[in-house]
Amino acid sequence: MGVVIGAVMMENSTKQEILKTAKDLFNQRGFNAVSLRDISGVMGISKGNLTYHFKKKEDIIEAILDEMSGQYRPPQVPQSLGEMNALFMHLQTMVKDNAFYFWHHAQLAQVSPxxxxxxxxxxxxxxxLFRQAFAVFNKDGVLLDEQFPGQYEQTIDSLLLACIYWIPFGELKQKVGQPATFQQYAWAVLYPLLTEKGKKLLQEIRG
Amino acid sequence: MGVVIGAVMMENSTKQEILKTAKDLFNQRGFNAVSLRDISGVMGISKGNLTYHFKKKEDIIEAILDEMSGQYRPPQVPQSLGEMNALFMHLQTMVKDNAFYFWHHAQLAQVSPxxxxxxxxxxxxxxxLFRQAFAVFNKDGVLLDEQFPGQYEQTIDSLLLACIYWIPFGELKQKVGQPATFQQYAWAVLYPLLTEKGKKLLQEIRG
DNA sequence: GTCTATAAACCGATAGAC
DNA sequence: GTCTATCGGTTTATAGAC
Known part of the structure; x- marks a missing residue:
């Protein structure tokens, strides 16, 4: 939508170009190190033109995030450990492609409500999504019952926490050893909760 | 050291006062929302005086971190699950007391090498520290053997990841439910790796 | 040490000409 | 839509009086 003919196409192409350039620069230099002048400079347009399309830096980041969440297709509830593994890989790719967002996740929450x-x-x-998946897995006999109240909930939180902060944490690790993938973290957390049946299934999936 | 008599005491007291005020403001308003003018204004000193002691904002944050790591006593390796629990509580308190640092953990890494x-x-x-603790626990029969290569390592990473990013993640959760403590996350991750003996011991400790 | 005063360089943001 | 010009605000830095 928006991309129709001639003049209208132009309207959006500059706007889209700004978002693309901004995202690239954020990924390269970090959100704080990128000024509106940098973006317009790289694009070869004036700062005035840039602020015509986006009044504030805040508006740019919000537009990028809107685009991100627009592209994001809420995945189906995984019905098997194989589908769970696919979900982990999908999340990992999504995080990698939008590294700057997860790098600045906490700060961006403070930028705008x-x-x-x-x-x-x-x-x-x-x-x-994870709650439903856990329920399915438990019913199918691949996930152990809760060993204490709230175990599922806290395990899910550990997974989401790892997903969100995997990028900056990996950077922190870098000098020590090669950073693990999110997929590895996720299965490491989940593995001890699997039944024997679940563990065998996982081994088949991951080789 | 540095605090001796008269004039010499004065030298450091202003410097210390700046660091204390800056840290308080960072905790209250967030690192980015605090200007050098804010700090000098709250203290009732001139900006010129502030920049006499610290040339750049970067220097202030570095000095605060130096002080933090100076105060930090590297804890002994926990020899029991009780000591491990104490370590978790210690870490939790430390994180809470320096909330601003963990809130901006990823960003600060980009501020200076x-x-x-x-x-x-x-x-x-x-x-x-955790590697040594895990070895002790395994030897004492409270921690299961590794079920796959790298399990300990990745479990430890999950613990450290939760420790570092517990504060911003808790803020993210806030609207949904009451945020869990780091202690809760930590034991939720560790519990499934405990032997039956270990699980019983933990129950005694935590009630 | 502490203060005032000042200036350069940069930032986000706005106004108005074309 | 795009541009130039400009504003107010910030960090950073320097000078010199007390």
Whole structure:
């Protein structure tokens, strides 16, 4: 939508170009190190033109996030450990492609209430997804019963925490050893909760 | 050291006062929302005086971190699950008292290489600590053997990840439910790796 | 040490000409 | 839509009086 003909196409192409350039620069230099002048400079347009399309830096980051969440297709509830593994890989790719966002996740929540709201919404969506998946796995006899009240909930939180902060944590590790993938963290947390049946199934999936 | 008599005491007291005020403001308003003018204004000193002691904002944050790591006593390797629980509570208190640092953990790594270096050092220290603790627990028969190569290592990473990012993650959760403590996350991750003996011991400790 | 005063360089943001 | 010009605010830095 928006991309129709001639003049209208132009309208959006500059706007889209700004978002693309901004995202690239954020990924390269970090959100704080990128000024509006940098973006317009790289693009070869004037700062005035840039602020015509986006009044504030805040508006740019919000537009990028809107685009991100627009592209994001809420995945189906995984019905098997194989589908769970696919979900982990999907999340990992998504995080990698939007590294700057997860690098600045905490800070961006402080930038605007809208971003804060969106983060909260994504968190709620994902926690529901995992809750349902855990219920399925437990019913299918691949996931152990809760060993104490709240175990599932806290395990899910550990998974989401690892997903969100995997990027900056990996950077922290870098000098010590090669950073693990999110997939590895996720299965390491989940593995001890699997039944014998579940463990065998996982081994088949991951080789 | 440095605090001796008269004039010499004065030298450091202003410097210390700046660090204390800056840290308080960072905790209250967030690192980015605090200007040098804010700090000098709250203290009732001139900006010129502030920049006499610290040339750049970067220097202030580095000095605060130096002080933090100076105060930090590297704990003994926990020899029992009770001592492990005490370590978790100690870490939790430390994180809470320096909330601003963990809120901005990823961003501060980008501010200066020195901070990045210090974070990496702390990470290395802690990973060693947990490795040794895990070995002790396994020898004492309260921790299961590794069920796959790297399980201990990745479990430790999950613990450290939760420790570092517990504060911003708790803020994200806030609207959904009451945030769990770091202690809760830590034991939720560790519990499934405990032997029956270990699980019983833990129940006695935590009630 | 502490203060005032000042200036350069940069930032986000706005107004108005074309 | 795009541009130039400009504003107020910030960090950073320097000078010099007390």
């Amino acid at each position: 809208k971003i804060r709201e969106q983060q909260s919404k994504v968190y709620q969506t994902n926690i529901k | 020195k901070i990045r270096e210090q974070q990496s050092k702390v990470y290395q220290t802690n990973i060693k």
